[in-house]
Amino acid sequence: MEQQEKMVKLxxxxxxxxxxxxxxxxxxxxxxxxxxxxxxELTTFQQLYFEVLESDLEFVQKKFEAVGLSCYPVGNFVKSLRTCNFCKGAEQEGMPVAIELNHRIAGKAVPVTLRPAYTGCPIGCGEPLVNDIGVMKMKNGYNLYVGGKAKGLDAQAGTIVMEQVQPVQLYEAVDKIIATYAEHGKKRENFFKFVNRYGVENLKSQLTDNPFE
Known part of the structure; x- marks a missing residue:
């Protein structure tokens, strides 16, 4: 019997x-x-799930990217950044920062799918406080939250770990948090459980061991 070619979800x-x-x-x-x-399939994280033949994957990605579509792997990776609508404008709400942050982290391998979110003002349309990693622009700086959880009886808002940081500080902090989770997270341990086990203060110490200039 002829073996069917594997389908890959994108x-x-x-x-x-x-x-x-x-x-x-x-x-x-x-x-x-x-x-x-x-x-x-339309997900709650502003993505469409699309299946393609494994042999066509690279070609299809190039076709999609040529018309401005962004493509990401599905599975135990950092999701693309969930964002707000930037209703007050790209610069005022930090769209360039959101784009750069997404470019740096989306698609990184982690123990379980990790959901980051961004919002450009305290209204919080991007829901950063109830996602794994959340970023909220506050005036001229950015607040960083970890460990939010939107569903279940143990749902909770994330804990703030840095306040009023500038973009370079933000990028490096998020990179360190994801690297720490990738290194110390247990197999199939979601980020919410990892933060509770590893400890918010321990995570904070990872961000301050080498102070930002």
């Missing part, structure tokens, strides 16, 4: 912009690689 979105949107050209390209009976 996460796709329109990148970080003013809201979660796709244009007509992007939708047409996606439809090119779907059969009539195929379905797209």
């Amino acid at each position: 996460a796709v979105n329109g990148g970080i912009s003013f809201g979660s949107k796709l244009n007509a050209k992007q939708l047409v390209v996606i439809a090119e690689y779907m059969l009539e009976e195929d379905e797209l």
Whole structure:
């Protein structure tokens, strides 16, 4: 019996912009690689799940990226950054910072899927306080939170670990947090449980052992 080729799941979105949107050209390209009976799964993290033949993966990614779609692996990786709508403007709410942060962390391997979120003001439309890692722009700086959990009887807001930091400090801090989780997290241990076991103060110490200049 002939063995069927493996299908690979790909996460796709329109990148970080003013809201979660796709244009007509992007939708047409996606439809090119779907059969009539195929379905797209829309996740709560502003992504579409799309299945493609493993042998076509690289080619399809290039086609998608050519029309402005961003592609990410599905599984035990850092998700693409969930964001707000930047309703007060790209610069005022820090869209360039969100784009750079997403570029640095999305797709990194971790023990279990990690969900980061960003919002450009205290209204918090990007829901940073109830995701694994949250960033909130406050005036001219950025606050960083860890250990939020949106679901379950033990749902809770994240704990602030840095306040009013500048972009370079923010990037390095998030990089360190993810690296610490990747190194010390147990197999299948989600980030919320890791933070409770490892300790928020221990995480903070990772950020202050080598003070930022």
